[in-house]
Amino acid sequence: MSFANSLEKSGDVVVRLPFVERRHLRLVRELLTERKAAVSFVFLALLVFSAVFAPVIAPYDPTEPNYEESYASPSVDHPFGTDSFGRDILSRIIFAARISLYVGLGSVGFAMLVGIPMGLFAGYASPSRAETVIMRLMDALLAFPGIVLALTLVSILGSSVTNVVIALAVGYVPGFARIAHGATLSLKEEEFIMSAKAVGTPTRTIVSRYLLPNAAAPLIVQATLVFAFAILGEAGLSFLGVGAQPPTPSLGLMILSGKDYLSQSIWISLFPGLTIMAIVLSLNFLGDALRDVLDPKQETDRRIQ
Amino acid sequence: MDSELRNYVVRRTLQIPVVLFLVSVIVFGVIHLPRGGPVELIAGRATDAIIADLRDQYHLNEPLYVQYVLWLEQLARGSLGTSIIARQPVTSMIASRLPVTLFLAFSSSVLAVLIAIPAGYISAVEQYSWKDHLATILAFVGLSIPNFFLGVLLITVFGVKLGWLPITAGSDLFSGLRQTVEVFLMPTIALGTAMSAQTTRILRSSMLDVFSENYVQVARAKGLPQKVVNRSIVFKNALIPVITVVALQTGYALGATVIIEEVFALPGLGRLMVRSVLQRDFPVVQSIVLFYAIAYLLLNFTADILYGVIDPRIRYGGEAT
Numbered sequence: 328m329s330f331a332n333s334l335e336k337s338g339d340v341v342v343r344l345p346f347v348e349r350r351h352l353r354l355v356r357e358l359l360t361e362r363k364a365a366v367s368f369v370f371l372a373l374l375v376f377s378a379v380f381a382p383v384i385a386p387y388d389p390t391e392p393n394y395e396e397s398y399a400s401p402s403v404d405h406p407f408g409t410d411s412f413g414r415d416i417l418s419r420i421i422f423a424a425r426i427s428l429y430v431g432l433g434s435v436g437f438a439m440l441v442g443i444p445m446g447l448f449a450g451y452a453s454p455s456r457a458e459t460v461i462m463r464l465m466d467a468l469l470a471f472p473g474i475v476l477a478l479t480l481v482s483i484l485g486s487s488v489t490n491v492v493i494a495l496a497v498g499y500v501p502g503f504a505r506i507a508h509g510a511t512l513s514l515k516e517e518e519f520i521m522s523a524k525a526v527g528t529p530t531r532t533i534v535s536r537y538l539l540p541n542a543a544a545p546l547i548v549q550a551t552l553v554f555a556f557a558i559l560g561e562a563g564l565s566f567l568g569v570g571a572q573p574p575t576p577s578l579g580l581m582i583l584s585g586k587d588y589l590s591q592s593i594w595i596s597l598f599p600g601l602t603i604m605a606i607v608l609s610l611n612f613l614g615d616a617l618r619d620v621l622d623p624k625q626e627t628d629r630r631i632q
Numbered sequence: 633m634d635s636e637l638r639n640y641v642v643r644r645t646l647q648i649p650v651v652l653f654l655v656s657v658i659v660f661g662v663i664h665l666p667r668g669g670p671v672e673l674i675a676g677r678a679t680d681a682i683i684a685d686l687r688d689q690y691h692l693n694e695p696l697y698v699q700y701v702l703w704l705e706q707l708a709r710g711s712l713g714t715s716i717i718a719r720q721p722v723t724s725m726i727a728s729r730l731p732v733t734l735f736l737a738f739s740s741s742v743l744a745v746l747i748a749i750p751a752g753y754i755s756a757v758e759q760y761s762w763k764d765h766l767a768t769i770l771a772f773v774g775l776s777i778p779n780f781f782l783g784v785l786l787i788t789v790f791g792v793k794l795g796w797l798p799i800t801a802g803s804d805l806f807s808g809l810r811q812t813v814e815v816f817l818m819p820t821i822a823l824g825t826a827m828s829a830q831t832t833r834i835l836r837s838s839m840l841d842v843f844s845e846n847y848v849q850v851a852r853a854k855g856l857p858q859k860v861v862n863r864s865i866v867f868k869n870a871l872i873p874v875i876t877v878v879a880l881q882t883g884y885a886l887g888a889t890v891i892i893e894e895v896f897a898l899p900g901l902g903r904l905m906v907r908s909v910l911q912r913d914f915p916v917v918q919s920i921v922l923f924y925a926i927a928y929l930l931l932n933f934t935a936d937i938l939y940g941v942i943d944p945r946i947r948y949g950g951e952a953t
Binding site: 563589 | 647651654655657658662773776777778780781785788792793883884887888890891894905906909910912917924926928929932
């Protein structure tokens with residue numbers, strides 16, 4: 328959306344800023360000057376690309392068994408070897424990346440959509456009974472270790488990838504709500520918010536144009552970290568047998584399936600495991616770099632999941 | 633105890649019942665709200681008569697709020713109900729498996745601290761040296777490796793290939809020191825690695841923050857030897873966030889035992905939880921989830937109080953977040 332275009336559209340006095348501004352592009356450039364972040368970004372971009380175009384890119388069918396080629400060690404034909412069904416590990420990883428990204432994006436998106444409005448509302452309505460109820464509820468949700476909560480929810484919702492998304496997301500809601508709440512509490516006292524209120528700006532506009540953009544930095548950093556938690560969480564649930572179901576290629580399930588053949592055919596578990604590590608590492612590097620670029624002083628959720 | 637601290641402790645303590653109440657509502661709601669109650673989930677594996685029987689036995693035909701109150705009454709009597717599958721009191725099932733889980737969570741926290749303190753200290757004091765780089769690389773590997781994947785790798789290398797350690801736990805885990813160490817060594821490493829990695833990073837960044845404080849400059853300026861400054865001023869002050877993280881991590885470790893016990897076939901609470909989830913044994917699942925939540929809550933509470941005791945500035949902050 329161009330600047331002039333958006334000006335025309337807004338009939339009122341409020342000047343709308345374009346969604347992507349020049350400073351955003353500068354931020355991206357700054358971010359990518361850090362080598363670790365740049366490498367991580369390229370890796371994740373490649374992963375997203377290969378996940379999206381998996382059917383075209385993957386050299387073999389990810390689910391079709393081919394018993395003649397079972398337990399093949401890494402070779403030119405099968406760079407990462409084959410599993411006990413003779414399926415190409417590389418192809419399965421490419422398809423499994425789809426599940427990982429779907430779970431990551433889905434649960435982060437869900438948690439943000441639920442958590443951020445709750446936190447903003449609680450902060451904006453502070454001090455009030457509504458704030459107390461919301462934030463204590465968040466405390467209560469935080470009292471459940473992530474994997475225990477997710478395991479319980481999946482067992483009730485039923486084992487499927489979509490239910491894994493929901494089960495993980497519920498545990499990530501309090502993190503976003505708390506950050507949004509904290510940011511709103513401190514921003515509310517700032518002069519620019521007070522002035523906006525004083526001239527009668529509608530609350531909706533204050534929240535969407537002033538509060539949210541200024542609280543965005545810690546929320547974005549949190550999103551990258553939670554994305555990594557979600558990928559580890561999905562792998563863990565699938566490893567326990569309550570996540571993705573065979574023959575769906577999921578990284579956790581692939582580690583599980585290779586578990587009993589490790590001493591002869593270590594590649595069955597090794598490459599999916601390394602893929603998880605690479606994704607989590609990249610997200611962490613990207614999160615750290617984002618934190619440095621956006622706001623060096625902010626705090627994120629201290630828990631590991 | 634000064635009045636400031638006492639107020640802080642009182643305020644935090646008063647929050648606990650509220651959060652506990654909400655926790656109990658969440659646990660109850662998650663188990664009882666879906667599709668006509670928990671035993672419906674067993675349907676398909678049990679006859680209608682058995683289900684009707686179970687509904688009767690577990691008061692599932694009562695309105696939800698009555699069930700909730702009955703459950704609270706039961707909890708107040710110190711009972712967690714009876715397992716549908718094992719037909720045993722849940723209390724004794726949990727009690728017999730608790731030592732394994734607590735020991736595992738404890739040993740991995742200890743391991744994490746034992747590694748993290750020297751690693752984080754050296755990393756900060758000799759910033760950008762090869763030691764710091766090594767510690768950083770190891771910490772990143774430790775943070776990104778899924779604990780169950782590490783567990784599987786450890787079993788393969790030390791259990792199967794080298795044959796140094798037993799692959800599965802025997803029946804009597806605590807019969808002797810040697811046996812306990814052999815059984816718990818790999819699970820402890822699998823669980824403690826990520827924790828030590830995180831603590832190392834926190835200690836490093838916390839010490840680097842303290843280095844730039846004025847009082848450290850003053851201590852240096854008045855001629856205190858660098859070692860004394862590092863150890864008795866920087867390290868001590870940097871420990872505050874570390875203590876919080878360690879307490880939070882012990883809570884994390886409790887939860888993560890669910891996966892680790894499954895990998896190493898340890899007869900703990902986590903393994904009981906996974907099995908009960910798969911068997912839809914709702915009284916057991918409900919009790920274990922409640923137990924984890926309370927344990928986690930108390931650890932968080934301890935962390936907050938410790939934080940307040942160590943760093944008086946925190947108490948002025950009002951609500952601890």
